[in-house]
Structure formats: C-alpha cells, structure tokens
Amino acid sequence: MFYGWRIVAGAFTTQMFIVGFFTYSASLLIPHLQREFAVSLEQVMYSMTIGTFTGLLLSPVAGALVDRASVRALMVAGSLAFAGGLALMARTSDITQYVWCFGLTMTIGNCFGAMIPAAAVVSRWFTVNRGRALGIAAIGTSAGGAVLPGVMEFWLADGDWRGALDNLALCVVVIMVPAAFLLIRGRPEDVNMLPEPDPHAGDGVVDAAVGSKAILSSANFWCMAISLGLVLGAYSAVLSNLAPYVIAAGFESSAGSTLIMVLAISGLVGKLIFGSAADRLNLKIALWLAEALAIIALLLFAFAGESFAVMLAAAISMGLASGGLLPVWGAMLARLFGLASYGLAMGLMSPVVTLCIMPTFVLVGRLVDTYGTFLYPLLAFAGATAFAMAILLPLRLPERAAAA
DSSP states (O other), rough: OOOHHHHHHHHHHHHHHIIIIIIIIGGGHHHHHHHHHTTHHHHHHHHHHHHHHHHHHHHHHHHHHHHSSHHHHHHHHHHHHHHHHHHHHTTOOOOHHHHHIIIIIIHHHHHTTTTHHHHHHHHHSSSSTTHHHHHHHHHHHHHHHHHHHHHHHHHTTTTOOHHHHHHHHHIIIIIIIIHHHHHHHGGGGGGGGGOOOOOOSOOOOOOOOOHHHHTTTTTHHHHHHHHHHHHHHHHHHHHTTTHHHHHHHTTHHHHHHHHHHHHHHHHHHHHHHHHHHHHTSSSOOOOHHHHHHHHHHHHHHHHHOOOHHHHHHHHHHHHHHHHHHHHHHHHHHHHOOOSHHHHHHHHHHHHHHHHHHHHHHHHHHHHHHSSSSSSHHHHHHHHHHHHHHHHHOOOOOOOOOOOO
C-alpha cells in the first residue's frame, strides 16, 4: 500500500476530533450554557466570533509554518492544545471565561492540528489522486460529525456539560495525539520516499514557490476566497445553531443532534463524490454545484416550519454541499498556486474566509433574539450564497496539459 494513505489516515483522525467538535458538536452545549449562566444566544455566539477572529490572525502563521516546519510537530502541538482547551472550558465559571477559552484554544487546535496542515500534507503525497485523497481525509470531519454529536448527547443526558468536555479531552489524548505522532510525515523525502507517480507530463500545477505578493495580487485568489467565505459563513452559522433551531421549532434538543449526524453522514458521501470529481471534472463547476446545494438547504431550513422531514432534507442537501467544499478547495489551491506554496496560499486565504464567517454567528443571535425566528438569517444566507456563485464567474483555472 502506498505510504501516502497512512498520511490520509492521520489527517482523517485529527479532523474527526477537532472539526467534529468545533463545527458539529459545540452547538449542543448552547442550551446548557444558557441555563447555567443565564445568558442569551447572542452572548454564547461570541465564542464562535472570537474563534473566527483568532483564526483570522493564526491562519497565515499556520500556513507559513506548514511550508517551513515539521507538520507532524505542528499537528501534535495543535492536538494537545485542543485537549487542553476542552479541559479548561470544563472549568470555566462564567460565560466570559467560556467564550474566551473556546475562542482561543479551539481555534489554535483547528489551525495547527487540523484543516490547514492536514490539507497541505495530504497534497504533498498525492498527484493523480490528490482530489480523492483530500476527499477521504476530509471525510474525517464528517465522521466526527456523525459520531461525536451522538456521543456528546449521551454524555450530556444528565446535563453535565463539564463532564462531557472532560471525557472528550481524554479521548483526544488517548486516540488523536498518538495518531498524529505515529501516522503523519510532512514530506515523502522525510521517509526516503517519492510522492505518488504522475503519468501526465504537465498537470497544470505550478511546482515553483509562489510568493505572498503574487498570491495576493491574483484575481483568482480573491474570487475563490470571497466565494468560499460567503458560503462557509452561511454553513458555519447554521451548523452552530441547529440545536436552538430545532428547539424553536418545538422539538427536543436531541433532534438537533440527529440533524447534525444526518448532515455529517451526507457530508461523507459528498466528500467521496466531489473528491473523485475533483480529479476529473472542471473544479469551478464542482464548486458551483456545492454552492447550489447549499442554497437549496438554506431555503428548506427557512420554510421547514414544524416539518422534521423537510429539516432532514435540508440537512442532507447541506451535508452534500459541505462535502464538496473541502476537496474542491484543496484541489483548486494546488492547481492555482502549486504544492511549494500550498500552505502559504491556504494560510493567506483562510483570513479572508474568516472575515466573511466572523459576523455571521452574532448576526444570527441578534436576529433570532430580536424577531424570535430563524427565517430572516436563513434567507439572508441564501442570498449571500447566490452572490458567492456569481463571484466565481471571472475565475480562471490552468488547464491540464496533455500527457507526454
């Protein structure tokens, strides 16, 4: 078996835990936090706002380090920061402490232990099957979303959210940290190996290093970054509010974990489909398709009323959309800016994406607290995602050259 698949397994595991909690499971804590600290939804959502702002600052640093330092060391350090953050959150005594602890430690774990280093290290090992490998590694996020919400709901059954965080921190130390240390190797040459052979003479991927100035002056960079930022902003805000969304519709909070798990399983399928498509089809069309699925999901959520069946359909559509975003994003970056500058390009793009995401959490909280409904933010997000599709029109990707 090609050694690169061990790298995929390591990236899968770290993303399963970090993204599985940060993206899919953290919303399950919201009702417990509101009750214990007697705070509004908007106040809890500041944790996500601080987290996205911290990501804005740390993403360029993480991207630069991925190109220069040991990716394995970065991912182990990020995993340990994530475990420590969970333990600290379990010991907070008021909402201010929780908000800052979540916003800082969860983002450090995500930036250095999951998304940026995971995508970069997998891309270094694969050529022909890069999209598929990125898709399989990204399935870790969906696996986390399928498994962790149910586990967290079980731990939260008696209302002990602090104990649930401690349990998750222990799992991270026992499973995730060893996986990062044992499986991740930053480059093929680190273990005297070569990347996956590429039978094509020129695949359109630039192998020479590209500097920050060249990346930031590229129109393609800005089209891609703003488009992804808008759709990921909508996705992140909806996902972080699924528990209060179902409660507002008259269901138990456990219905929220069900929607999250359905969304995550659909994301798994989406990553397999879009990951394979990324190696064969036009990447811009693939991204358009993912964004169109997101619009359908947002409209279904907006007009679901008390129909849980419609909510399930929305979760499936949103899951398929999210499944397309990560592998297509990674494949696009490799095509546009090359592997030598992959981490730098990802690190520079992440703050732009973060700026689009950051206001969405408080926006949802403010609108829901003011009007008592999720309709208006969902419609706004559907419009923003339609605009994201239009922004991609000028984007031009290098064509693959014919095989030699």
